[in-house]
Amino acid sequence: MSQRTRNPFKLRASEKIESDSTFLRIYSPGILEDLAEKHREQKLWNNVLFIRSSPGAGKSSLLRIFDPVTLVTLFNNKSNPSLKDLRENLKKMEVMDNNDIRLLGICLHCNRNYEILEDLPIDDIKKKRFFFALINARIVLATLRGVLSLRGLRFPSDLANIVIDYSTPSSDTLGLSFPCDGRRLYDWAENIESRVYKALDSFLPIDQIQPEGHNELFAFSLISNSKISINGAEIGMRVLFMFDDTHKLSVEQRDFLIRYILEKRTNFNIWIAERLEALTNDENLKSYQNRDYDEINLEAIWQKKDSKFKNIVSNIANRRAQISTEDVPEFDQNLADSLNESVFKGDFQYAFEVIMGRIEQYSNQTRKFGDWVKYCKEQDLSPLERAMLARSTEILVHKNLNQPQTTFDLELSVKELQTGITSIVQNAAEYFLAQEFKLPYYFGFERVVQLSSYNIDQFLQFSSELYEGMLSNRLAVRSNVITAEEQHKIIRRVVNEKWNELGRLIPFPEQVKRFLQKFFDFAYKETHRPTIPYAPGVTGFALKEPVELKLLDNGHWLDDAVYKPLVNVLSTCVSFNILEKREISQGKKGSDTTTVFYLNRWICVRFNLPLGYGGWRHLKPGELIKWIK
Numbered sequence: 001m002s003q004r005t006r007n008p009f010k011l012r013a014s015e016k017i018e019s020d021s022t023f024l025r026i027y028s029p030g031i032l033e034d035l036a037e038k039h040r041e042q043k044l045w046n047n048v049l050f051i052r053s054s055p056g057a058g059k060s061s062l063l064r065i066f067d068p069v070t071l072v073t074l075f076n077n078k079s080n081p082s083l084k085d086l087r088e089n090l091k092k093m094e095v096m097d098n099n100d101i102r103l104l105g106i107c108l109h110c111n112r113n114y115e116i117l118e119d120l121p122i123d124d125i126k127k128k129r130f131f132f133a134l135i136n137a138r139i140v141l142a143t144l145r146g147v148l149s150l151r152g153l154r155f156p157s158d159l160a161n162i163v164i165d166y167s168t169p170s171s172d173t174l175g176l177s178f179p180c181d182g183r184r185l186y187d188w189a190e191n192i193e194s195r196v197y198k199a200l201d202s203f204l205p206i207d208q209i210q211p212e213g214h215n216e217l218f219a220f221s222l223i224s225n226s227k228i229s230i231n232g233a234e235i236g237m238r239v240l241f242m243f244d245d246t247h248k249l250s251v252e253q254r255d256f257l258i259r260y261i262l263e264k265r266t267n268f269n270i271w272i273a274e275r276l277e278a279l280t281n282d283e284n285l286k287s288y289q290n291r292d293y294d295e296i297n298l299e300a301i302w303q304k305k306d307s308k309f310k311n312i313v314s315n316i317a318n319r320r321a322q323i324s325t326e327d328v329p330e331f332d333q334n335l336a337d338s339l340n341e342s343v344f345k346g347d348f349q350y351a352f353e354v355i356m357g358r359i360e361q362y363s364n365q366t367r368k369f370g371d372w373v374k375y376c377k378e379q380d381l382s383p384l385e386r387a388m389l390a391r392s393t394e395i396l397v398h399k400n401l402n403q404p405q406t407t408f409d410l411e412l413s414v415k416e417l418q419t420g421i422t423s424i425v426q427n428a429a430e431y432f433l434a435q436e437f438k439l440p441y442y443f444g445f446e447r448v449v450q451l452s453s454y455n456i457d458q459f460l461q462f463s464s465e466l467y468e469g470m471l472s473n474r475l476a477v478r479s480n481v482i483t484a485e486e487q488h489k490i491i492r493r494v495v496n497e498k499w500n501e502l503g504r505l506i507p508f509p510e511q512v513k514r515f516l517q518k519f520f521d522f523a524y525k526e527t528h529r530p531t532i533p534y535a536p537g538v539t540g541f542a543l544k545e546p547v548e549l550k551l552l553d554n555g556h557w558l559d560d561a562v563y564k565p566l567v568n569v570l571s572t573c574v575s576f577n578i579l580e581k582r583e584i585s586q587g588k589k590g591s592d593t594t595t596v597f598y599l600n601r602w603i604c605v606r607f608n609l610p611l612g613y614g615g616w617r618h619l620k621p622g623e624l625i626k627w628i629k
Contacts, residue, residue: 007471008320009464012056012457020073023064024083026319030312031062032089034301039093043294045238046267052276053298054577056457059273062298063242066095066105068146075101082319094238101150104235106142106223107242108135113197115250120199124252129213131253134196139219139241140189144182151230159183165227170218178226217260220268240269247278254278262293277575282558284571285595302454303582310449313459320463326471331463334470334480335487337444341384343485344439348383351437355390362397368412369397375414389421391429396420398530428532431610435528440488442605450611451491453580453600461498462602465490495605506576508568511628515569516578518627519599520607526617527609539609540598540616542584543624566625570597578603582613 005011008026017023038044051059064070065086075096077083090096095103114134117127147162148155162182169178176188192212224239246254254274261270276284302309317331328334341348356376363369376390396417434441442451448466452459469482469490482490503509519541527537558567573579578600583593596616604611 004323004325006325007464007467008323009317009460009467011320012460012464020070021077022323023061024070024074024077024086025323026316027061027065027086028312028315028319029065029086029089030308030315031058031298031301032065032086032093034296036089036092044093045269047294048261048265048270048272050293050295051271051273051298052279052295054276054455054575056455056461056577057298058456059275059298060244061456063105063107063244063271063273065090066103066240066242067107068101068105068149071096071101071103071105072149072152101237103238103240104143104146104150104223105240105242106139106146107244108138108142110243110245111248114253115248117196118250118252126213127252128256129215130196130199131257132217133192133212133214135217135257136214136219136222137189137192137196139223140185141193143223143239144186144189147182147228147230147235150235153230156183156186159186161231163229164222165229166222166225168221168225170216173218173222220266220270224268238269240271242271242273244273246272246274275575276577279575281567281571284574285558285567299454299577299580300582303580309454310446313449313452313456314445316456316459317463321467324467326474328467328470328474328480330480331467331470332445334482335443335445335448335466336481336484337446339384339440339484341382345383347437347439348387351387351433352383352390355387355394359390359394359397362401367409368400370411371414372397372412372417375417387433388426388429391433392421392425393417395425395428395432395530395532399532402531424535425532427536427610427612431536432528435608440484442491442611443484443487447611448487448491451601451605453577453602455577458577458600458602462491462494465494491605495602498602499606502578506572506578508565508572511565511569512572512578515573515624515628516599516603516607520609522617522619523599523609524607527615534615534617536612536615537610538615538617539604539611539613540582540596541619541624542594542596542616544618544620563621563625565628566621569628570624573597584616 004022011017011022011026017026035044038049051062053059071090074083074087074090078087078098087096095101114131117131117134120127120130122130144159144162145155148158153161159182162185163179164182164185165179166173167178169176176185195212220241223241228235243257246257249257258272261272302312314332318329321331322329356373359369359376360373363373372393376386376393379386379389381389399420400412431441433439448462449459451462466482466487469486470480473482473486474480502513506512523538526534527539570579574581574597579597580600582596582598584596585593598613598616599607599609601611
């Protein structure tokens with residue numbers, strides 16, 4: 001049954017959405033297009049794939065799509081037009097076709113007591129063997145549940161209908177004989193799991209409990225290479241093993257799990273989803289393009305597909321609005337995308353007069369800008385358009401004054417003014433107007449998308465409060481639309497709440513906040529330079545190596561103890577999506593890239609910076625280390 005709620009935008013984490021039909025209705029299949037492309041390139045299957053991101057980018061939701069129960073729900077809703085794109089993408093990946101589901105997805109959630117094994121009073125070898133045994137057992141249990149779900153049978157009462165025939169048993173499966181029915185296999189796996197649990201909970205010496213330990217993760221082979229039959233009919237389908245939240249394992253467990261999987265390099269289908277915080281400082285700060293395994297970084301994917309991401313979140317927003325119990329079925333169309341000119345008419349007029357006064361002062365010192373001043377004053381425009389024209393003109397005045405002066409003081413033409421007012425200048429003019437005259441700036445669906453910094457959960461965090469505003473407006477004024485000033489206030493409030501909450505979510509909170517504040521001091525000065533040399537504003541930086549140090553990718557400065565506090569801060573910021581890491585190519589195609597660290601867009605709001613990308617400066621580690629001391 002589909003879940004309906006007053007504000008569906010508050011349904012954030014995948015695991016909190018109990019209904020599979022509700023999950024499917026609000027899930028946007030955009031990321032599956034990239035998986036379908038990997039399938040076309042023959043890189044998706046028979047491979048190990050890492051799926052990484054900061055918190056909230058959609059890793060768990062992606063894995064949930066391949067869960068047997070979710071696939072059955074989707075397959076049984078063939079006539080639902082809202083799920084067509086999702087079905088088509090899964091068909092392209094050969095996950096299903098019109099006749100059947102072709103994939104058995106087995107997902108292990110790594111937040112299920114694995115880390116507690118580290119507390120057992122035993123040596124590391126035994127801890128590893130118990131860890132492997134627990135994974136093997138849980139893969140088997142998840143497989144049995146999944147097989148029954150795919151065939152519409154009940155768990156555990158129908159386990160005896162399953163028969164597994166495995167031709168290459170190992171020493172770890174001595175307690176089993178094949179062919180083996182599902183009930184026997186279930187009892188074997190459940191016994192392993194329960195004895196490990198008993199060892200964790202009991203005060204008895206572990207030798208008296210004797211939990212079973214395994215030397216290998218043989219369950220991959222057991223499930224992938226067995227003939228699995230139900231009621232005598234073999235189910236021939238691809239098997240996908242998924243590990244979710246491996247960052248919640250202990251450092252040692254994650255290390256030898258991943259090392260084991262990568263060293264084996266088998267043809268099993270294994271996906272590992274984890275947060276960036278699981279990576280080392282070195283891995284977080286280096287380019288992710290140079291790793292020797294296949295990886296999907298969810299935020300990095302969307303950075304390269306900006307317009308597609310906008311369509312994705314628009315789709316997500318409207319899907320969620322449509323399952324609200326209230327009569328507000330649209331989201332983006334209820335966000336005003338311009339200032340109400342009747343409300344701000346006086347502000348615009350005042351801004352025009354102030355700015356023109358400054359331009360006229362420059363014009364009195366040189367004949368260059370006489371036609372420009374006359375043009376600005378004579379245009380028949382709205383108050384907002386006049387203010388924007390004046391501020392754009394002021395930017396061009398400063399740019400001209402900053403150029404090397406010639407002997408002749410020639411008057412500049414109106415055509416030169418019109419040509420100079422590009423979209424970049426207009427965007428800067430809007431930002432400067434809002435800053436100087438205290439006008440709303442953070443509003444409209446475009447900017448809500450920018451605020452998400454390519455993170456679905458972050459988009460929902462802002463959207464849930466904006467949707468709440470729509471619901472309140474509907475009751476109070478019979479209009480769902482939120483004005484620009486209301487949006488600006490809501491967004492600023494959410495940002496302040498996120499800033500206040502940041503300290504309890506990240507390591508090194510004081511150093512991180514100090515670093516961000518110092519970067520803001522630098523960025524604000526650079527952004528507000530009158531000639532806008534780094535339009536739309538400076539919101540990022542790249543590390544420029546001192547002469548005495550080698551390049552970042554050689555890791556030398558990263559290993560220097562002097563820079564350890566800076567490394568900790570930068571790695572934390574990347575892991576928790578406070579800084580967005582981008583590879584910027586300057587020059588010809590194929591030329592070397594520069595790693596640029598941009599502020600997450602909500603941090604830009606915190607510090608009253610513009611939301612556009614492009615403006616960044618080179619900074620040396622020696623300069624940055626001073627900011628956190």
